[in-house]
Amino acid sequence: MDKLIADLKEQIIEQLNLQDVKPEDIGDDQPLFGDGLGLDSIDALELIVLLQQKYKVKLSNAEDGPKIFRSVRTIAEFIESNKIPNA
Amino acid sequence: MYIRAASNISPQNTFGNQPFLQELAEYTGDRLSCIEPDYKALIDPKLIRRMSRIIKMGVAAGMDCLKQAGIQIPDAIITGTAYGCLEDTNTFLSKMVQQNEEALAPTAFIQSTHNTISAQIALLLQCHQYNNTFVNGGASFENALLDAMMLLYEGEASNVLVGGIDEVTANSHAILKRMGLYRSQPVSNFELFNAPGKGTMAGEGSAFFILSKEASGADWAKIDSVSSFYKPRNTAEIKQQISIFLQSQNTNIHEIDLVITGNNGDLKNDAVYGQLQQYDFAGVPAINYKALCGEYPTSSAFAMWLAAHEIKNGTCSFVSESEEIPLKKVLIYNHYQMIHHSLILLSAC
Numbered sequence A: 001m002d003k004l005i006a007d008l009k010e011q012i013i014e015q016l017n018l019q020d021v022k023p024e025d026i027g028d029d030q031p032l033f034g035d036g037l038g039l040d041s042i043d044a045l046e047l048i049v050l051l052q053q054k055y056k057v058k059l060s061n062a063e064d065g066p067k068i069f070r071s072v073r074t075i076a077e078f079i080e081s082n083k084i085p086n087a
Numbered sequence B: 001m002y003i004r005a006a007s008n009i010s011p012q013n014t015f016g017n018q019p020f021l022q023e024l025a026e027y028t029g030d031r032l033s034c035i036e037p038d039y040k041a042l043i044d045p046k047l048i049r050r051m052s053r054i055i056k057m058g059v060a061a062g063m064d065c066l067k068q069a070g071i072q073i074p075d076a077i078i079t080g081t082a083y084g085c086l087e088d089t090n091t092f093l094s095k096m097v098q099q100n101e102e103a104l105a106p107t108a109f110i111q112s113t114h115n116t117i118s119a120q121i122a123l124l125l126q127c128h129q130y131n132n133t134f135v136n137g138g139a140s141f142e143n144a145l146l147d148a149m150m151l152l153y154e155g156e157a158s159n160v161l162v163g164g165i166d167e168v169t170a171n172s173h174a175i176l177k178r179m180g181l182y183r184s185q186p187v188s189n190f191e192l193f194n195a196p197g198k199g200t201m202a203g204e205g206s207a208f209f210i211l212s213k214e215a216s217g218a219d220w221a222k223i224d225s226v227s228s229f230y231k232p233r234n235t236a237e238i239k240q241q242i243s244i245f246l247q248s249q250n251t252n253i254h255e256i257d258l259v260i261t262g263n264n265g266d267l268k269n270d271a272v273y274g275q276l277q278q279y280d281f282a283g284v285p286a287i288n289y290k291a292l293c294g295e296y297p298t299s300s301a302f303a304m305w306l307a308a309h310e311i312k313n314g315t316c317s318f319v320s321e322s323e324e325i326p327l328k329k330v331l332i333y334n335h336y337q338m339i340h341h342s343l344i345l346l347s348a349c
Helices: A001-013 A043-054 A062-068 A074-084 B055-067 B084-096 B107-109 B115-127 B137-153 B168-179 B235-248 B267-278 B300-313
Strands: B001-008 B076-080 B129-135 B159-166 B205-212 B220-232 B258-260 B286-288 B315-320 B324-325 B330-337 B341-346
Touching: A001 A043, A001 A074, A043 A074, A043 B055, A043 B107, A062 A074, A074 B220, B001 B300, B055 B084, B055 B159, B076 B115, B076 B137, B084 B107, B084 B168, B115 B129, B115 B159, B115 B330, B129 B137, B137 B159, B137 B205, B137 B220, B137 B300, B137 B330, B137 B341, B159 B300, B205 B300, B220 B235, B220 B300, B235 B267, B235 B341, B258 B267, B258 B300, B267 B330, B300 B315, B300 B330, B300 B341
Parallel strands: B076 B129, B076 B159, B258 B286, B258 B330
Antiparallel strands: B001 B205, B001 B220, B159 B205, B220 B341, B315 B324, B330 B341
């Protein structure tokens, strides 16, 4: 899980082009949207694409989005519980 | 219509508090690229992360213009661009192919539309006023200018932000080069006119202006008129258009202090300028500008910035190093690929 969280932080920074943000600046449980990292709805779409591309994980129910994308740890948990074996 | 402020990001040091074209940048090859400022000092870093190069160039020049004029919210934002946000378009289309049209990231698509720059400026300012973008090839900037003039003359606006923007990308450069637009052999922009040949040098730029209906007392210049015409049949028709344009402004070529023409070092392209300079513009001091910014569809915005600057300074030192000529009226004549032709007449306030 720790490795996945570390990878996700780097991928989020790259995918969203978060300038002047380093992986260590993002807390595992820090909120990504709103007052946390300050991401917005376009970033949410970028994160959905990221999960699909890198982890072959699809978000089937949009209503689950806020819960899944709350923090890097919740995203990692979602990937772990939904990844296709050997994918 | 008065030019209250102007800002220009170009292949020369034209942005910010730079001395006016004091040290010219030389480029060897077939392309001139913009000298870009530190955007972090100009645009909120949170917003920069989604902006491609042309968006940053447009937003920075637009915001700088507003700052110079002391205007927080303009009555309208109007841009002209032939190619729009090419880099984003390229990213989006490439991803479509690479990813089999699946799982496409939204940002490049959202930012790829031609009106992104005027929209980004409006978003930054929270400006809900008139917002328009003209995409009409080599007449894009002129049409943006005409729209601004109509808004001002009809009393719909008092201050309008108008800009002309285009970028060169690796792909657009390669495609246009294959079409024969650019030189096959490297050339220096300083030698472009000493060694005319087939093709020119690619260019790009972002020039913005605050245009106002009323004089502010500190305006750069006045725009008397703008006109564009499409695919003239021959040189006689071009001469006729210029004559009609000047007559409509109750002037003639002998009252013009300086003509700025769009020569680009391509023999075919420059033939018409040669004829005009030999006969119709004979005796009138003339300069050209594309050695400074390269050739691109909205380069007339660079020419207007140059003219406004020269008028603001009151003299033109480009014609002869030993002689400065006083400026009251400046005529810009440019054409892009012999398709879109335009005339802009400026005068001192």
